[in-house]
Amino acid sequence: MTLLSVDDLAMQYGSSQALFGVSFDVAPGEVVALMGRNGMGKTTTIHAICRMVPAMSGAITFDGQDLLRLPSFRAARLGLGLVPEGRRCFAPLTVEENLIASARPGHWDLARIARLFPRLEERRDQKAASLSGGEQQMLAIARALMTNPRLLLLDEATEGLAPVVRQEIWAAIATLKRDSGLAIVVVDKALKELNKIADRAVIIARGQSVWTGRPADLTADLADRYLGV
Structure with a gap:
């Protein structure tokens, strides 16, 4: 069963195209990590799911409902919970x-x-x-x-925090995964922590989803190519 489906999503800011084809899905109770370097389209993807920015093409469905037809407040009422960057x-x-x-x-x-x-x-x-x-x-x-x-979207939830606080946040996310049954999409770069909680990872590069798999299966070459500074 699929709770959230993002299929070949494209969008632009003014004359600048930001997403060229992002695709992934999230099952109920699953934790999916969106990974990639800064400026590759991760936050834009989250904003598109929450209907904060319009899509050019593609599809986003949540529990079988077409999110692209809904304003942001109605999408939220379906069960989207956003923890925004900042x-x-x-x-x-x-x-x-x-x-x-x-x-x-x-x-x-x-x-x-x-x-x-x-x-x-x-x-x-x-x-x-x-x-x-x-x-x-x-x-x-x-x-x-x-x-x-029903779906919690965490956009850079540990960025800029002291190490001890980051560990508290990761512990809370692990508790949510274990005890709440929530589906979670988490945008982060902390591969070590994501290995412990994420069922799957999706790497976004230059506005496209370029790799999907278990975080543990991410090779050093792929990590260096898509996640390294």
């Missing part, structure tokens, strides 16, 4: 207010968020602007979970 928490609101603002009925509530991220429970009355970068990233993930999605 976090984008509501700075003037407290941690609890950020979570309540996005809440929809379902499995995830304040109590479950507190168990996943105890640090947020400790800071529930603090404004988001006063949190560290790592705490803001935890809040961004928690806020997406409070929408009770």
Whole structure:
């Protein structure tokens, strides 16, 4: 069974084409990593799935429904939970207010968020602007979970964070994989960590999907060709 299907997706910003043919799928409960160098189209692909940018051609379906026919808010209501690059928490609101603002009925509530991220429970009355970068990233993930999605999209969830905080984030993602049954798409470059949690990886280069397989099967030559600096 396929939950999300992206088929030969192409899109452009103005006169500049950004995607030339991205294809992959995600099954329920599966973790799929989108990998590649900076500027290759990973974030653009996430934005297209969430209907934040229009597609030129191709297809995106979620649970059999054509996402390209929907505005972004209706796509989100189908069960897409986005953790955007740069976090984008509501700075003037407290941690609890950020979570309540996005809440929809379902499995995830304040109590479950507190168990996943105890640090947020400790800071529930603090404004988001006063949190560290790592705490803001935890809040961004928690806020997406409070929408009770069926597919969680994590765009560079560990970028720019201290090593100890990155490990906390990876541990939380591993817990979600093990206990929640969520399908997850994660954009990241950390091959060591992705090897532990991702069922499959898709490499995007110059706006095209060029390799799909298990992270453990990614050879050194391929990693150097598509992921190296």
